[in-house]
Amino acid sequence: MAARLPRPHRFDLYVGLAGLLGGLLLWGIGLGLRPAGEAMVLLPGAWPLLVPLVVMAGCEVLRRAAPRTALLTATAALIMDTVTQGSLVTVLMYTDVMYAAVLYGTPASARRIPRITGLLTVAGTVVPFAVWRVPEALLIGVATGVVAFAPASTGLIVRNHREAAEAARLRAEQTALLAEMDRTQAVTAERARMARELHDLVANHLSAIAIHSTAALSLDDPDTTRRALHVIRENSVEGLAEMRRLIGILRDDSGGPGASPGLSASGQGGIPVAPTLDGLDALVDTARANGLAVGLDAGHGEGLPAPVGLAAYRIVQESLTNALKHAGPGRVSVALRRRDGSLDIVVTSPYGDRDGPRAPGSGAGLVGMRERAALLDGTFEAGPEDSAEGKVWAVRATLPAGEDEEPA
Known part of the structure; x- marks a missing residue:
């Protein structure tokens, strides 16, 4: 089955028709390129020049749909036109077909045609002059x-x-697409960061509130109820202060003078800085007040990068929260050691065998700790282990801490 030519462009139809009408007009008034008696005119008379004119008009119609076919046919028509009286319109249409063959043709044709025509131009200049002088x-x-x-x-x-303009347009589209992808990733990362912060801020205090409120409701003992209400109040105040701090940071993440004022845990104005390992003692004291028997063994931790200190604090905080909700009776151990340019964190607690936790949870604690370690190119693992004290739940994290410093 013969291949069908592509459908001609509408503008090309108009160009071919205009060329044909123009050539017929010149033919009608008897205007040709060469006199009838010239030596090159092998087909004298007015009628022969109409054949290359019609063929050239047809090539104009195919100038964009089939540029290579149009050029080859137009070249044959131009050669035929040279043995007639010739038409100026035929020559003009040939120049347009040549232009279109380079513009709309294949990249190979676009490279070859100017070279070939350039060589023909040089040959057409040098050879006739060398022969006829x-x-x-x-x-x-x-x-x-x-x-x-x-x-x-x-x-x-x-x-x-x-092609340069199209390449620039594609680069601009690609840049816009990459910018949109970066924006989406930034929004996703920021939402994940906010989710981790909210979980770490609220979970510890609300777990303590839930556990002690359950104890206050379950035991008909005024002293126990009073102690439970005291712990509930302390956790409520601390949780509210943490939430105000986070809200202040979200209002103005710079934390500078223009930041929206919040309330610190002491009730004074200003947004407190993010917690660091210097606050581990207070964190452990809070866990002990909530009913955990916590032992702290914190090595030399000065000079840590702020993100590492914050991540370590949050991992210990979430581990103590999980121990408060899930651990069995016994001692909870928190150990931090800095060595070989890294900070090792180990939190162990008695493995509980109860039917359910003391307080409900979202199940996002381990995920958040693992994400914090991964963001710093650290490692994290958590699970039950056997120890000398029996079966324990161990949380182990290693965070990059830069060069080790000698203690003062």
């Missing part, structure tokens, strides 16, 4: 350059400009 012979090369090389070169220049 008359200045008029140079006009053959000039005519070849005007009819073939000039439109081919123009088409190549326009094509290069279009």
